[in-house]
Amino acid sequence: MGEKDRRLGRLRRRQQIRKKVFGTPDRPRLCVFRSLRHIYAQIIDDTTGHTLIAASTLDTHVREELGEMKKTAQAEVVGRVLARRALEKGVTTVVFDRGGYKYHGRVKALAEAARKAGLEF
Numbered sequence: 001m002g003e004k005d006r007r008l009g010r011l012r013r014r015q016q017i018r019k020k021v022f023g024t025p026d027r028p029r030l031c032v033f034r035s036l037r038h039i040y041a042q043i044i045d046d047t048t049g050h051t052l053i054a055a056s057t058l059d060t061h062v063r064e065e066l067g068e069m070k071k072t073a074q075a076e077v078v079g080r081v082l083a084r085r086a087l088e089k090g091v092t093t094v095v096f097d098r099g100g101y102k103y104h105g106r107v108k109a110l111a112e113a114a115r116k117a118g119l120e121f
Contacts, residue, residue: 079113
């Protein structure tokens with residue numbers, strides 16, 4: 001299976017997920033994107049199309065905490081930071097959008113860290 005097939009498969013799964021998962025002002029969508037080096041997470045209100053909160057391994061505040069951590073540990077830090085920012089803005093419940101990725105590894109670590117930090121989904 002080539003790289004193109006894997007990418008197209010993920011995009012096809014992502015479309016199926018997005019048909020069902022929709023973020024509202026009361027319960028916005030927590031969207032995850034993962035590249036080979038970094039992980040990005042956003043909390044989005046789909047009714048207005050605005051990103052309410054974002055965190056990634058590229059943020060300056062997050063980078064200070066990372067150091068030489070493995071990628072799964074970095075995803076946990078991003079999940080904690082995202083949850084802390086969400087709670088500061090008054091967002092307590094979200095709908096989780098895994099972006100077509102398996103709920104495994106970095107995606108799972110980010111989700112579980114966000115849950116431990118206080119987000120409900």
